[in-house]
Amino acid sequence: MTIEPIDVERDAATVHAWVTHPRSHFWMMQEAGLDDVRAELSEITASAHHDAFLGRVHGVPTFLVETYDPAHSPLAELPEVRAGDLGMHVLVAPPEGPAVPGLTSEVFRAVLARCFADPAVRRVVVEPDVRNAAVRRKNVAAGFVELREVPLPEKTAMLSVCERADFERAAQTDHLTPERLERAQRHLAAKAIGEYTHERLLAPVPDGDGWLLETPTSRYTFTARRHLLEHWVLDPASLRRTVAGEQVAVDAQDLVAELAPVLGIPDSLLPVYLEEIASTLASAAWKLARPRPSSAHLAAALLGEGDPAETYQLLEGSMTEGHPAFVANNGRIGFGADDYAAYAPETSAPVRLEWVAVRRTVADLAVGDGVTEDSLYEAELGERTLARFRRRLEALGLDPAGYLFVPVHPWQWTDKLAVTFAPDVARRDLVHLGAGEDEFRAQQSIRTFFNATRPGRHYVKTALSIQNMGFMRGLSPAYMRATPAINDWVADVVRQDPELRERGFDVLREVAAAGYTGDAFHRHTARGPHQKMLAALWRESPLTRVGPGERLATMASLLHRDSGGAALVTALIDASPLGPGEWVRTYLCAYLRPLVHCLLAYDLAFMPHGENLILVLRDGVPVRVLMKDVGEEVAVMGDLPLPPEVERIRAEVPDHGTRALAIHTDVFDGFLRYLAAILDEDGVLEEGDFWRIAGDVVEEHRVDHPELTDAASRYDLLRPTFRHSCLNRLQLRNTLEMVDITDQASSLMYAGTLENPLASERCRGDRGPGAPYDHRASGGQTAGHQISAAHSG
Known part of the structure; x- marks a missing residue:
């Protein structure tokens, strides 16, 4: 978002279209001609006490700002006017399509921040028409205090002032509105039910066309789609909660508290987890309040010719979800509201x-x-x-x-x-x-x-x-x-x-x-x-x-959906020169195949989740990856000779099935199950085809490396099942320290086994490429879902 002085000749036609729009009737210029607007802007720019600015969002003209000295305006004789006051008018362009949620509030924040950037400004003054209830609400939310109605030549105005401190305080909580919180609650509760069910802590039962989950005090009904690896995608809008037969608001903290005995949260640590849930909800509301680049915009940036560093950081600051598996993934306990605004990644x-x-x-x-x-x-x-x-x-x-x-x-x-x-x-x-x-x-x-x-x-x-x-x-x-x-x-x-x-x-x-x-x-x-x-x-x-024509993206971005639900990975595939299957194959050859090779050739395992990898893209296609956070999250699980100073990374994991979890859990269950589901949900690539391609990549590596045949046999990455290692169970057991960083393997918690999608006949049988595959036709729950919700792992 940028704000620049008005250029009368360049901007008059744009401003004319805005002020004469029916939605701008409070500006009282409905009948103005282009020459009238040009004359008005010229008068403002020539004034020593009045200024006009054009605001852009991502380079697109989006709002008009006027500032003025109240002492040289119709407000001059009012006793409330003080030295250090600055008057302000803002007009956000009427939208050509659907309104962008949060845009007006973000414009107000940006304009007020610009006003207060001048240390001589002590207060900002506005005088909206008393009938303009929408703008008055925005003013109050931004920190303005309404003083009184005052008669002006063309309207009765509500004189309002905003002190610098009031603006700063309002900005800390202005995202916490009932509407945003309700949306954040539904999203987080849906994710919680899906992930806890994936980890077999919960067992929803069929209920008509949907599902039912009962807690000691509430009944939750919802619709959901189930994917391979027991991955549940709940529709947040479908989630209904009833207590004693009455529908009540969905509340993620209530859900966790009701389920605490089943989830295994110690009584002494439940408050800590609930605080992390609250912080995660606050972060979600903040992101909903601020206009975020759409997935289409981000994909265009990754395929454009802009500065790679700026594009990379635009993407890094646009992520909204946090870790895909953890429910309480934006805890940040210790930060105040001002610290959040200053240091959270999403604020950039x-x-x-x-x-x-x-x-x-x-x-x-x-x-x-x-x-x-x-x-x-x-x-x-x-x-x-x-x-x-x-x-x-x-x-x-x-x-x-x-x-x-x-x-x-x-x-x-x-x-x-x-x-x-x-x-x-x-x-x-x-x-x-x-x-x-x-x-x-x-x-x-x-x-x-x-x-x-x-x-x-x-x-x-x-x-x-x-x-x-x-x-x-x-x-x-x-x-x-x-x-x-x-x-x-x-x-x-x-x-x-x-x-x-x-x-x-x-x-x-x-x-x-x-x-x-x-x-x-x-x-x-x-x-x-x-x-x-x-x-x-x-x-x-x-x-x-980065080479010529290459762009960088955190791998976590492949799981990103914008505020409208559009997936970045879908936009990238649509814009790339490759078809969906070939795009996925290219990506997996850059990501999955090297990790498989490191494991088979060196017993070397990384922690390859989305935030730990940076994708290098050409034309929107990931062609190679860069691994980071190596010192804390790498392990050698065999007897490969190591220098004495490196011996710390050796992990005693004698069982090759457990070693293989470096791929089965960390890659398949920890990242690819989400990506496969997104592509399937969006109709880009059926998940059976996704996992067939993944299996082909693993098999092609085996064929290309006969010297690793014995290792491939021992690890058997295509085995029918693998142990179900659970992440949320770790955090729920000890919200202060999930695992002992010096002995992570012994800290893991398991819940039976998962079917390996690379071995499933549903995706690796005789079905040819592109043949229809309907994961929704597979009937009821797997046996694993019948495990008691109180199962301790």
Whole structure:
């Protein structure tokens, strides 16, 4: 959204069409001609006390703004007018098609933010016609206080004022309206029922043309479509809740609380989970309130010729769902409403990271191949910033050579380190240096930042002591020490393998990591979140890997649906030169096949969920992938020799069936089941065909690599069933720490087995390509759905 001064000759016809539209009758220019509008705009632009601006959304003219000095207007004689007031008028263009939900509110916010950007402005004044109830409601929602009716030459106006503080407070909660919350509640409750049923915690029963779920206090009825891998897609609009025979509002927190004994949530942790549910609902309402780019717009951007960094960040900030499996996936407990607006990925707000100096004797810096401490700081900070940091230390009588420089999240410094590490600051073991010069954007993982000022510089991942999705999002200095070495080793394996090179599969190395250990928590306490408050790492930027005509996209975007329900992956396939089957095959050859190869050739497993992979696209087609977050989420499950400094990643998993879950659970169940369902739901590609293609990709790899025949036999990725590893069960069991990060395998929870869609006769039998396949014709529940809802796993 941009706002620019009116160009009378360029914009007069556009404004004329707006002000003469029947919906703009309160502007009292219904009979104005083009010359009248041109004369009016010319008079405004020539005035020393009146200005006009054109607002654009994604470059399209969308709204008109006028600002004026009330002291030089018909309001001048009113006793309420004060020094520091600025008058404002806003006209949003009448929509040519369906109205865009939230657009007017977002325009109001943008215009008010521009008004208050001038420090001389203390209040914004508006005087809408008293009959214009719609605009008056928008004004109040934006923070205006209605003072009184005042007679003006052409109308009776409602004089209203907005103080700067009132605007800021209103902006923190203006998205929380009954209509948005009702929509968010339905979406989250539908997702909860679907995912809990997938994990066999619930067992809905057929009810006429739909389904019924009963809790101790409520009855829920809904329609749903069931896909392979026991994947349920509920229609949120169909969800009905009754209590004692009376229909009541759908409430996700009530649903969770009613089911808490069945879900296995400990009484002591239920409030934490309910708080994460509330935060997830608030995030959903915020996204509904702000106009988001449509899937068609995002697809066009990915196929366009714009700046790859801007397109990548536009996409990163447009995601709306969070992790597809977890119900409470936007917890962020610890953030206030103002922190959310400043730091949540979906706000795309610019962030300048804070920097601290940590005394070398109680800190660590580890660097990878080709990196030194000096080269890291020079490349990431620049000599001017480094000189400023050194001067700060010298002014305190400290030797800069005795310190390391570590970036920290602004919230982490203000809300945690400056208080919890107060003794460390007083001892000068920890010295605040101020903000860096570059602007960053928070990524989907919330504590990882992309450098928007200099996109070629590294990602920065910081410790962040908020509770989110079953973990405190800190970083362990001890755990970080080996991170560069692990990344170097993995990168060497990947880059020396001919199969992986051919597929273009690569990793974004975490080339440096730093952490502070001089605090009391490291000296006196056992392992825990307090030892993960101050650490950071630097990861290679994907912009350094983009070739001509290539674009980047988080793989999570393939599961994105916009506010109208349109899927980005559908828009991409429609716009690409490939048919749906070939598009999917190309994508799976870039994503699935390299992961299968790593597992069979090296017993090497990644955590390949949507946020951990970056797709490289050409003409809207994913042609290769870049893996990230390697240091914390990679494992070698066999006896492959490892350097001593890398030995941490070895996982003792003797059973090849469990090892194969790196593909069966993390890829098939954790990501592809959602993608297959979206393509099937949208009529793009039947899910049977999707899984047949996936099976062909796995089989083609086996044929191409006879030297891995024994490994392929042991892993048997085409086996009929695999163990059903459940994610929500982990979070429900312990909302504070889902798994022990040092021994993740032993923390897993299972619920029987799932049918492997690659082995299913329904999608791998004699049916030829393109033959009809109807997953809805398969009758009632599978035996697995009859498992008791109280089954503990």
